[in-house]
Amino acid sequence: MESYVFEVEDREGLRLDVYLSEQLKQYSRNYIQQMIKDGLVTVNKKSEKRKYIIKIGDEVSVQVPVPKELDVKSQNIPLDIVFEDEDLLIINKPQGMVVHPGAGNYENTVVNAILYHCRGQLSSINGIIRPGIVHRIDKDTSGLLMVAKNNFTHRSLAQQLKEHSITRQYHAIAVGKIKDHKIKIDAPIGRNPNNRLKMAVVESGRNAITHVSVISPLKDHTYIEAQLETGRTHQIRVHMAYIKHPLLGDEVYGKESLKFNLEGQVLHAKTLGFIHPRNNKYIEFNSEIPNYFSKLLNILKT
Structure with a gap:
């Protein structure tokens, strides 16, 4: 069992689960909430609920249980299927759903769902943890995701990703007013040298390019479209924070995590286009x- 002890020096006023999500970024919010429920988290040596509001000087202790041996099982979880044929599957992932199993997320992931839906007809290139998964989007990012049903399709889609020929357009709400209608962000991304659990713009990072277009100005915010030219971890989130316009709700790279009671960054993978591996024709979804996104737009427009 792994132990952590935190003495609260700032961030007073946060809920206990939110505070621990910031301190233990390697674990999901759901997993942290489950640990609190199981009595594995104490505040000043006393068990508290996840909605406990932390105060300066609090001592928060966490006992992380030894992880169970991973058993990736199929689950009958409803999927929003946009397209399907014998080679691939396009799904519309909801916000809050993890793509593949990992620490604290052994069930209810996209992988668990597609294992059931595809009955074993998935590519095996990425191993038992990520069958069929060609690319991923963050847990709190919603939108389109492609799944390969065989290795032939997986190799083709992976090569298109490598060549940056796949169309990937995202809609998002950024904090602050963006003056320029179009922005090209060309800044390398790598591990944050001060926090290995975060990404950052660093000289030693990998080439990363994001094209940003303003869709409409909002009250103290901007509705944007971001198109990926490359595909680095957290690319849009890191690049928008780099230009001082982090995504609304981004608890890792932004400062307005609790505003509007959001569950994460307001980011949606809206458009996905690529050459179908079987017939070599371009298709777009x-x-x-x-x-929640559209309601938030209405609020910020008024």
Whole structure:
């Protein structure tokens, strides 16, 4: 069992689960909430609920249980299927759903769902943890995700990703007013030298390019479209924070994590286009922004 002890020096006023999500970024919010529920978290040597509001001077102790041997199982989880044929599957992932199993997320992931839906007809290139997964989007990012049903399709899609020929457009809400209608962000991304659990713009990082277009100005915010030219971890989130316009709700790279009671960054993978490996024809898919996103737009427009 791994132990952590934190003495609260700042961030007073946060809920206990939110505070621990900031301190233990390697674990999901759901996993942290489960540890609190199981009595593995104490504040000043006393068990508290996840909604406990932390105070300066609090001592927060966490006992992380030894992880269970990973058993990736199929689960009958409803999927929003945008397209399907014998080679691939395009799904519209909801916000809050993890793509593949990992620490604290052994069930209810996209992988668990597609194992059930595809009955074993998935590519094996990425191993048992990520069958069929060609690329991923963050847990709190919603939108389009492609899944390969065989290795032939997986190799083709992976090569297109490598060549940056796949169309990937995202809609998001950024904090602050963005003056320029179009921005090209060309800044290398790598591990944050001060926090290995975060990414950052660093000289030693890998080439990363994001094209940002303003869709409409909002109250103290901006509705944007971001198109990936490359695909680095947290690329849009890191690049928007780099230009001083982090995504609304981003608890890792932004400062307005609790505003509007959001569950994460307001980011949606809206458009996905690529050459179909079987017939070599370009196909493109679009998805509507989720309800919480559209409601937030209406609030910020008035």
